[in-house]
Amino acid sequence: MSDRKMRLGAFLMAGGHHISSWRHPAAYAPAGTSIKHFIELAQIAERSKFDMMFVEDAAAIRERNPDMASQAARSTMFEPLSLLAALAVNTSHIGLVATASTTYNEPYGLARAFASIDQLSGGRAGWNLVTSASELEAENFASSGLRPHSERYERAEEFADAALALWDSVEDGAYLSGGQFADPSRLHPVHHKGKHFTVEGILESPRSPQGRPIMVQAGASDVGKELAARTADVVFAASQTIGEAQAYYADVKQRLAKHGRQPDDIKIMPGISPIVAETESEARAKYQALQELIPDAVGVALLASYLSIGDLSAYPIDGPLPELPQTQAMQSRQKLIVDLGKRENLSIRDLARNFAGARGHWQVFGTPQRIADAMEERFLAGAADGFNVMAPLFPSGLEDFVAMVIPELQRRGLFRTEYEGRTLRENLGVGAPAKR
Amino acid sequence: MIHLGLSLTPFGHDSTAWQGANHEALGFDALLKQVLLAEEAGFDFIWLADRMGERPVDMLSPLATPFEPTTLASALATRTTSIGLIATAATRQHEPYNLARRFASLDWISHGRAGWAIVAGTNDARDREYAELVSALWDSWEDDAFIYDKTTGRFFVPEKMHVLNHKGANFSVRGPLNVNRSPQGKPVLAAINGSPVAHLADVIFVLDGAPIAEVADERAEVRIIKSVTDFTGPAEDVADIFEREAESGIDGFVLMPSKTADLATFIETVLPELRRRGLLTTPPAGGTLRGRLGLPYPAHPSSLERAS
Numbered sequence: 001m002s003d004r005k006m007r008l009g010a011f012l013m014a015g016g017h018h019i020s021s022w023r024h025p026a027a028y029a030p031a032g033t034s035i036k037h038f039i040e041l042a043q044i045a046e047r048s049k050f051d052m053m054f055v056e057d058a059a060a061i062r063e064r065n066p067d068m069a070s071q072a073a074r075s076t077m078f079e080p081l082s083l084l085a086a087l088a089v090n091t092s093h094i095g096l097v098a099t100a101s102t103t104y105n106e107p108y109g110l111a112r113a114f115a116s117i118d119q120l121s122g123g124r125a126g127w128n129l130v131t132s133a134s135e136l137e138a139e140n141f142a143s144s145g146l147r148p149h150s151e152r153y154e155r156a157e158e159f160a161d162a163a164l165a166l167w168d169s170v171e172d173g174a175y176l177s178g179g180q181f182a183d184p185s186r187l188h189p190v191h192h193k194g195k196h197f198t199v200e201g202i203l204e205s206p207r208s209p210q211g212r213p214i215m216v217q218a219g220a221s222d223v224g225k226e227l228a229a230r231t232a233d234v235v236f237a238a239s240q241t242i243g244e245a246q247a248y249y250a251d252v253k254q255r256l257a258k259h260g261r262q263p264d265d266i267k268i269m270p271g272i273s274p275i276v277a278e279t280e281s282e283a284r285a286k287y288q289a290l291q292e293l294i295p296d297a298v299g300v301a302l303l304a305s306y307l308s309i310g311d312l313s314a315y316p317i318d319g320p321l322p323e324l325p326q327t328q329a330m331q332s333r334q335k336l337i338v339d340l341g342k343r344e345n346l347s348i349r350d351l352a353r354n355f356a357g358a359r360g361h362w363q364v365f366g367t368p369q370r371i372a373d374a375m376e377e378r379f380l381a382g383a384a385d386g387f388n389v390m391a392p393l394f395p396s397g398l399e400d401f402v403a404m405v406i407p408e409l410q411r412r413g414l415f416r417t418e419y420e421g422r423t424l425r426e427n428l429g430v431g432a433p434a435k436r
Numbered sequence: 437m438i439h440l441g442l443s444l445t446p447f448g449h450d451s452t453a454w455q456g457a458n459h460e461a462l463g464f465d466a467l468l469k470q471v472l473l474a475e476e477a478g479f480d481f482i483w484l485a486d487r488m489g490e491r492p493v494d495m496l497s498p499l500a501t502p503f504e505p506t507t508l509a510s511a512l513a514t515r516t517t518s519i520g521l522i523a524t525a526a527t528r529q530h531e532p533y534n535l536a537r538r539f540a541s542l543d544w545i546s547h548g549r550a551g552w553a554i555v556a557g558t559n560d561a562r563d564r565e566y567a568e569l570v571s572a573l574w575d576s577w578e579d580d581a582f583i584y585d586k587t588t589g590r591f592f593v594p595e596k597m598h599v600l601n602h603k604g605a606n607f608s609v610r611g612p613l614n615v616n617r618s619p620q621g622k623p624v625l626a627a628i629n630g631s632p633v634a635h636l637a638d639v640i641f642v643l644d645g646a647p648i649a650e651v652a653d654e655r656a657e658v659r660i661i662k663s664v665t666d667f668t669g670p671a672e673d674v675a676d677i678f679e680r681e682a683e684s685g686i687d688g689f690v691l692m693p694s695k696t697a698d699l700a701t702f703i704e705t706v707l708p709e710l711r712r713r714g715l716l717t718t719p720p721a722g723g724t725l726r727g728r729l730g731l732p733y734p735a736h737p738s739s740l741e742r743a744s
Contacts, residue, residue, distance in 0.1 A: 022584070022591065029584035029591070033616050035514065035545045059533060061614050066594035073591050076577075076616045079534075079541035085507035086514045086545050089464060108491065109529050116504035120464055120511050136610070140533040143608035175462060175496065181454050182496035189494045201493045205502040206462070295589055 006379055006415050007234075007267045007386025007428060009097070010045035010053045012038065015073050016393035017273055019302055019356040020293035022073035026396050032077045039090045041395055048402040049416050051427050052095030052126060053087070054216075054236075054388060055080045059104050060136035064310075068301040081113045088121035095424030097126035097216055097234075103152050104132060104141050107162035107192075107199055114213045115167060115205050123209030123423030126234070127163075128216040129227075131156050133308070149331065153223040158194045160215070160231045165190045167212035169202035210423035214430070220248070220332030228266070229255035233430040236388050237270040238333065238361050240340055245270055245362075245383035265431050267385040272375065273358030273392055275365045276400045283365040290392055291353060299352035306333050306359060317349045336360050358390050368404035375405075376414060437717045438678060438710060439688025439729060441481040441522070441661060442474045445499050448695035449665060454498040461696075462502050468515055470696060477703040478716065480728045481520030481551065483626075483641075483690055484508060489526030489555035506538050513546035520725035522551035522626055522639075527566045533609055536573035539623045540615035548619030548724030551639065553626040560632035562606045567625070567633040569602055569609060574622040576600065576612030578736050598738070620724045621734040626661075638731050641690065659687040659729050667691060668698055671705040675713060678706075682715065687729075 014032035015022035022029045031037040042053050057080045063069035080098035087096055096117065100110055110127075118125035131152035132138075138146040147155075171186035192199040217228040218236040228235050235252055239245035248270075253263045277283040296317065304312040307324060315322050321341050324334065337360060341351050357363050364374045378384045391397030409415035420427050446461045447453040460466050471482050484505035487497060501508060505523035513521055523542070525535055535552075543550040552570075556563040581596035600611030627637035634640055642662045662681060667674050678689065693699050710716050719728040726733060 020589075023586045023589055025586075027586075029586065030582065033544045039514070058614070059537070060610075061612060066597055066599075070592045070594040070597070071589050075592070075597075076582075076614050078544065079537040079615060081507060082510040082538055082541040082545060085510035089511040090514055104531060104534065106529070113504045113507055116507040119503060120507065139608075139610035141531055141609070143603065170496070175502075176454070176457070176459055181498045184495065187494060187496070201491050202496070204487075204492045204496060204500050293589070298589075 003413075006375070006409065007051045007269055008415065009269055009386070009388040010041070010050045010398060011271065011388045011390045012041050012053050012055055013394065014077060016397060017358050017390040018290045018392035019072055019074075019298065020290060021393045023293040024290060024393055027393060029073070031394065032073065035078070035083075035086055037394070038078070038083060039087060041398060042087045042091050042094060042096075044395060044398055044402060046091050046094040048406045049419055050094055051386070052097050052424060054097040054128065055083060055099060056128075057099035057101070057130070058134060058137055059101060059132065060134060060140050062136070063301055063305060064136060065301060068298055071295055071298045072302070081117065084117045084125065085120055088117055088124065091121070091124075093124070093419045093422065093427070095124045095126055095214065095427065096121055097128055097214065099128040099130055101130050101132040101137070102156040102159040103147065104137065107159050107197055108166065108201070111163040111166040112203055112205075115203050115208060118208045118210065118213050119205050123425065126214035126216050126424055128218065128236070129156060129160060129232075130218070134305075149221065150223065153227060155196045157227060158196050160227065162190065162192050162194070162197055162199045164212065164231070165192060166199065166203050167208060170205065170207050172207050175206055210425035214424050214428065225252055225255060228252060229261070230259045232266055233425070233428065235266055235268045237268060238336060239270050239383070240336060240360070240362060242378055242381060242383050245378055246381060249383050262431070264429075267428055267430060269386045269388045270378075270384050271358065271361035271390050272387045273361050273363045273390040274371050274401055274405065275363070275392060275397070276368055276371050276404050278367065278404075280366050280370070283367070287357070287365055287392075290357070294353060294356045296349060296352065299356045300348060302359070303337070303348070303352045303355045306355065307337060308334060312348060315348060318347045321348060321351065333360055357392060361390055368408045371405050372408040372412065372414075375409065376412065379414065437687075438682050438715045439480045439659060439661065439717070440478070441483055441520075441688065441690035442470070442479055442699065443483045443485050443663070443690050443692045444470060444501060445696070446501055447498055448698070449499060449692040450694040451498060453695040464503070464508075464511060467501060467508070468512060470699065471512055471516060471519060473699060473703065475516050475519040477707060478719070479519055480688070480719065481522050481725060482512075483522045483553060484524055485553070486524040489524065489529065506542060509550065510542050510545050513542065513549065518549075518719070518722065520549045520551055520624070520728060521546055522553050522624065524553040524555055526555035526557065527563050528557040532566050532569045532607055533573065533613070536570045536613055537615050540574060540613060540618045543618035543620055543623045544615070547722075548726070550618070550620070551624035551626050551725055553641070554631065554633055554637075555628075556631050556633060563632045565604045565606050567636050569604070569607055571622060571625070571636065572600055572602065573609070573611055573613040574617070575736055577617040578738050579617060579621070582616055596738075617736070620726045621736070624725050624729070624731065638726070639729065642686075657732060659731065660685060661688045661690050662686050663692055664689045665692045665694065667702055667706060671709040674706045675709040675715075678710060679713065679715060
């Protein structure tokens with residue numbers, strides 16, 4: 001038997017991943033402004049030996065219509081890098097991964113902030129690189145609107161290169177060396193002049209304890225997968241069926257060779273939204289309790305935002321999705337939704353209710369054995385190296401997973417019982433960049 | 437009354453203070469130790485000056501903390517309870533939307549102890565637009581916008597969210613900010629004496645003995661804080677200087693110790709003398725940085741409109 005272990009991420013959100021989680025009697029509705037809440041969640045995940053915790057991001061509110069926005073909890077949240085820094089000094093082993101945009105940041109500032117979090121955490125920081133697909137974000141930065149997909153990725157490629165160069169700008173042992181405060185021979189100023197950026201200089205911090213922060217991506221388009229194959233250590237993905245997940249997994253892994261990388265150099269971790277209980281019917285009841293809290297209009301608005309279509313309310317809610325125009329925004333998620341609707345013959349209402357649980361990610365309900373079975377199947381079938389666990393409700397959904405599913409995975413030898421190392425890179429087991 | 441701050445460095449503000457020191461001084465724990473020392477002594481704030489926005493080209497500075505200031509402030513916030521945390525950020529290094537989020541978030545993480553020391557660039561009009569824009573983004577939500585009503589399913593009152601739709605000469609920002617209005621209403625804004633945005637600042641730092649330029653018209657709403665590099669003489673002499681400065685309109689001092697050990701000396705010798713003379717305030721426990729500095733809570737524009 002192989003000793004290959006699953007990688008697990010705890011994808012944290014304020015109230016939970018379910019759109020109406022904040023309305024649940026067990027939910028702490030102001031969780032999005034409670035640092036105590038997030039420290040507790042990270043510590044729960046750390047006690048269970050999760051590889052990492054993860055937060056998503058958008059540099060805008062999520063919904064244009066104020067009436068719709070005001071009925072969901074997703075409009076406001078901590079800015080992810082300040083959140084990560086706070087978590088860094090209140091945890092000791094768990095990886096800390098936050099999303100940040102290459103479209104609305106500059107390489108120096110972002111590389112510096114992640115290097116700082118990496119120092120604060122002793123080598124546990126990770127950056128989920130996104131190019132930001134929403135119009136609402138674009139409108140917070142310029143009057144010229146959302147840049148085309150290809151242009152965003154061109155900028156992202158150059159951004160990633162500049163960040164990597166900056167993380168290599170200070171060599172190990174550069175500080176307090178040979179009677180000098182800094183050894184100039186161990187400093188490697190970046191001189192980057194590209195189409196999108198000019199970057200000059202060095203970062204003012206020691207080299208990362210893990211070489212450089214972990215790079216994470218979730219791009220599902222062709223250029224997105226190419227960028228991941230070249231630069232990422234971890235890839236998140238949204239897949240509904242095992243077939244979709246296997247195809248995605250094979251596609252990303254086969255792209256690695258031409259960049260001189262091994263298949264194991266990238267860990268592919270699709271999202272899973274588990275609802276676990278001692279019995280199947282209890283699990284269903286937990287799910288239903290959340291589903292009953294979704295106002296139809298709010299569910300449909302969420303679906304519309306992921307389809308990058310302004311409004312779905314003009315279409316009959318019990319009819320199928322209309323034909324959609326090609327989008328500049330989240331092309332792959334749009335396809336996932338359209339495919340799901342066709343495959344299962346779902347109406348707009350059905351799709352919206354399905355989507356409200358985990359925004360298109362894989363949802364599994366049932367006993368700990370059943371959820372472990374489902375995870376094991378995909379893990380062994382070339383569909384996943386691990387999973388990004390999206391509890392529908394916090395903290396109870398994470399507590400349930402930790403109390404019931406983790407021990408089952410450990411019993412099967414699929415998940416660690418102790419951390420292998422102190423850095424995120426060591427625990428993930430992804431190749432260390434060469435020491436400089 | 438005198439307010440006290442500490443400009444945090446790993447070794448001290450003297451460029452030779454690192455000599456003989458070890459790597460530990462560069463780490464978070466050593467910096468936290470300094471901050472806790474200042475907090476326990478009753479200091480109102482620490483300031484992460486960040487080389488005033490200067491980025492290293494090909495050499496490391498012993499005066500720089502090896503952390504980005506907003507992330508360091510956030511980490512310190514969770515390990516301290518009462519001291520204010522003022523982080524420097526330059527207007528040319530951050531998009532206004534990102535910066536407004538970062539500091540609003542820091543204000544939540546610190547329970548109302550965050551401050552932004554603004555480093556202006558070379559274009560005064562741009563800097564003014566920038567600072568006003570950030571301030572307006574902090575007004576995106578009224579104080580009581582978030583009601584969390586589980587029964588009706590209303591997370592916030594839509595009328596109490598304010599979309600900015602700012603279109604200026606330098607920036608175009610729709611808004612609203614995606615962080616709740618923060619515990620201080622707005623984080624404290626600090627500027628350097630003579631800065632093009634000094635008229636918007638809550639705190640003005642007067643550095644290197646420079647004369648105080650014309651500051652805000654309403655003296656009650658701004659605190660003038662002077663930098664002090666040498667405070668190692670006899671306690672009575674130092675206290676005399678502080679007292680004289682305070683009488684001439686200085687509201688407080690930010691200490692820039694030559695070497696970090698000077699902080700402990702100051703706390704042991706000068707602080708008791710200042711206290712004996714009744715020059716130090718006793719801040720309210722668990723309060724905000726605004727509260728400590730005696731600065732008013734910035735009323736939301738909508739509540740002002742309703743009141744008028």
